[in-house]
Amino acid sequence: MSLVKVQKPDFIQKLKRFFLFDLLKGLGLTLKYNIGAATDKDSVAGKGIYTEQYPKVRPDVAPRFHGAPRLNMDPETHDTLCIACNLCALACPEDCIDVLAMDVEVVVAGKPRRKKVLDEFIFDTSRCMFCALCQEACPTSCLELTQDFELATYSRAGFVWNREMLEQGRETVKYTS
Amino acid sequence: MIMLALFAPVNFINDLLSRFFAPETINNVVWPVIQIGVVVTVVATWVAYGTYLERKISAFMQARLGPMRVGPWGLLQPIADGLKLLTKEDFIPEKADRWIFFFAPYIAVVAAFVVFSVIPFGPDWAVITDVNIGLLFVIAVSSVGVLALILAGWASNSKYSLLGGLRSSAQMVSYEVGMGLALIGGIMFARTLSLSGIVAAQAFDSIWFIVYQPAGFLIFLVSGIAENNRAPFDLPEAESELVAGFHTEYSGFRWSLFFMAEYAAMVVVSAVATTVYLGGWYFPFVYKLEVSGWHNAYVIVSFLVFIIKLSLILYLYFWLRWTLPRFRYDQLMDIGWKWLIPSALINIVFTAFSVFLVQALDGWHGLRTIESMTQGLNLTATGKVIMIGLGLVGLLLTGGLLSLINWRSRDFHLKSQRRNIRLVSVPSGTSAVASTRPAAAATES
Numbered sequence: 001m002s003l004v005k006v007q008k009p010d011f012i013q014k015l016k017r018f019f020l021f022d023l024l025k026g027l028g029l030t031l032k033y034n035i036g037a038a039t040d041k042d043s044v045a046g047k048g049i050y051t052e053q054y055p056k057v058r059p060d061v062a063p064r065f066h067g068a069p070r071l072n073m074d075p076e077t078h079d080t081l082c083i084a085c086n087l088c089a090l091a092c093p094e095d096c097i098d099v100l101a102m103d104v105e106v107v108v109a110g111k112p113r114r115k116k117v118l119d120e121f122i123f124d125t126s127r128c129m130f131c132a133l134c135q136e137a138c139p140t141s142c143l144e145l146t147q148d149f150e151l152a153t154y155s156r157a158g159f160v161w162n163r164e165m166l167e168q169g170r171e172t173v174k175y176t177s
Numbered sequence: 178m179i180m181l182a183l184f185a186p187v188n189f190i191n192d193l194l195s196r197f198f199a200p201e202t203i204n205n206v207v208w209p210v211i212q213i214g215v216v217v218t219v220v221a222t223w224v225a226y227g228t229y230l231e232r233k234i235s236a237f238m239q240a241r242l243g244p245m246r247v248g249p250w251g252l253l254q255p256i257a258d259g260l261k262l263l264t265k266e267d268f269i270p271e272k273a274d275r276w277i278f279f280f281a282p283y284i285a286v287v288a289a290f291v292v293f294s295v296i297p298f299g300p301d302w303a304v305i306t307d308v309n310i311g312l313l314f315v316i317a318v319s320s321v322g323v324l325a326l327i328l329a330g331w332a333s334n335s336k337y338s339l340l341g342g343l344r345s346s347a348q349m350v351s352y353e354v355g356m357g358l359a360l361i362g363g364i365m366f367a368r369t370l371s372l373s374g375i376v377a378a379q380a381f382d383s384i385w386f387i388v389y390q391p392a393g394f395l396i397f398l399v400s401g402i403a404e405n406n407r408a409p410f411d412l413p414e415a416e417s418e419l420v421a422g423f424h425t426e427y428s429g430f431r432w433s434l435f436f437m438a439e440y441a442a443m444v445v446v447s448a449v450a451t452t453v454y455l456g457g458w459y460f461p462f463v464y465k466l467e468v469s470g471w472h473n474a475y476v477i478v479s480f481l482v483f484i485i486k487l488s489l490i491l492y493l494y495f496w497l498r499w500t501l502p503r504f505r506y507d508q509l510m511d512i513g514w515k516w517l518i519p520s521a522l523i524n525i526v527f528t529a530f531s532v533f534l535v536q537a538l539d540g541w542h543g544l545r546t547i548e549s550m551t552q553g554l555n556l557t558a559t560g561k562v563i564m565i566g567l568g569l570v571g572l573l574l575t576g577g578l579l580s581l582i583n584w585r586s587r588d589f590h591l592k593s594q595r596r597n598i599r600l601v602s603v604p605s606g607t608s609a610v611a612s613t614r615p616a617a618a619a620t621e622s
């Protein structure tokens with residue numbers, strides 16, 4: 001440890017201090033930002049405002065973002081693509097998926113057969129960590145994590161999504177102004 | 178209402194009133210009551226929208242938008258805020274001194290609002306009352322506000338409140354001295370303490386006293402900001418140290434009264450600064466309206482001029498608040514006692530000398546500096562040039578003199594202590610790396 005002498009201010013620095021140069025410089029900076037923001041016509045894309053106007057403007061999430069789960073349906077027949085194979089539930093590290101299947105009687109080539117179809121799908125979004133391992137495990141690309149991120153609800157029970165919510169999507173208020 | 182005032186016959190309202198009241202009652206009771214009502218309404222609205230403006234301006238300075246959700250551009254935000262504050266619980270701590278706790282906010286508000294009675298918002302009917310010691314009244318009454326802060330801090334029975342109250346009392350008492358002393362320079366030119374008289378002196382001389390008194394204006398402005406406990410001098414309510422200072426324990430309506438008092442006090446200081454240094458409602462060429470017979474239009478335009486000048490100073494308040502960081506407590510006392518009060522004293526002496534010099538120069542080698550002395554000190558063009566030059570010299574002289582005096586003693590010797598910083602693993606005798614300039618000495622070693 002040694003004693004070091006900090007340089008004394010030279011004449012120019014003393015002049016700057018006397019005329020409050022740095023104070024005025026700071027005031028100029030804030031004034032520049034103020035005028036820039038106040039004259040900003042388009043607050044969404046403009047230069048003056050740097051904040052995102054969230055409820056008005058939807059934020060762009062990253063392509064790899066994982067959000068609310070969804071059960072995809074066949075676009076033509078509107079039947080679920082889920083074959084109740086239970087692979088997603090097995091893949092889930094948090095154990096937040098329950099697949100409830102049921103057997104139905106079908107007639108295949110004139111003979112009665114029993115087929116396993118999806119009855120109910122429970123997805124607990126409060127435990128989910130959005131790793132999307134279930135999405136990777138799904139053989140029919142039925143279960144998918146979408147880019148929707150508004151998952152908050154007023155009760156704990158609201159976090160548990162059933163088959164209808166997973167297929168239709170949950171109703172949320174979309175603010176436009 | 179403005180349209181009515183512009184186009185209605187001048188005596189229309191008077192005629193209407195004379196059907197119900199005696200003439201003495203109209204002049205002494207009815208008109209003052211109307212004026213007081215208008216002023217209180219306008220000031221209360223300003224206080225509400227002052228918070229909105231402050232939030233907007235601070236947002237713009239930080240490249241944000243600020244309140245946008247309540248009404249178009251968030252214009253109804255103050256109403257939402259007010260409703261929220263009114264419906265909040267009015268909590269009084271158990272150990273608090275109930276009555277003092279109860280009354281402290283009212284003292285703050287009354288002290289801030291009473292001052293508006295003497296401020297000339299415009300020429301004729303825009304003044305509630307013209308007291309011949311107006312300036313003295315303003316300073317005396319606005320300093321009662323300190324009492325409210327001390328009482329609030331004491332009555333809350335909380336350490337943060339007490340410390341905040343202590344700080345505010347020390348700060349406001351010390352800055353009031355500089356504030357009062359700074360105003361004396363302006364009074365020397367106006368030769369009256371009446372605020373209307375000061376404006377009239379500036380209008381008669383067709384000049385603003387800021388050009389005669391730049392040093393006085395700066396001292397008054399800094400003292401005023403400190404007096405209002407506004408950033409960068411907002412130590413009584415320093416969030417990082419004292420939670421919320423003297424109003425830590427206050428909530429709901431009582432808290433909003435303190436808030437109102439703060440913003441009203443800001444308007445008071447700005448109004449006094451406008452009146453004494455920026456010519457009040459006076460603006461060149463506006464009097465032509467009066468000459469051509471538009472008396473009420475003249476009053477209203479003058480009032481608008483006053484409001485614009487006031488807004489400029491209020492913008493300066495916001496601007497400084499969102500630019501400068503808070504001072505340390507010893508620095509605050511330092512600025513007050515070592516810089517502002519001595520410079521105000523130097524300014525008084527120098528202004529007195531300048532006024533004497535200008536009067537002495539009158540008639541010297543045929544030089545004419547004095548026009549007349551009927552309404553304030555009325556100078557000719559030559560006298561004005563001399564006085565403006567002397568004002569600038571006074572500013573530099575004051576600053577230079579105080580820099581020389583305070584150079585060694587600043588910051589309780591912290592500066593000289595800081596020059597000898599101990600740094601790890603730097604050879605002795607070399608410059609510290611902390612310098613902003615390229616350290617030539619460091620590279621040599």
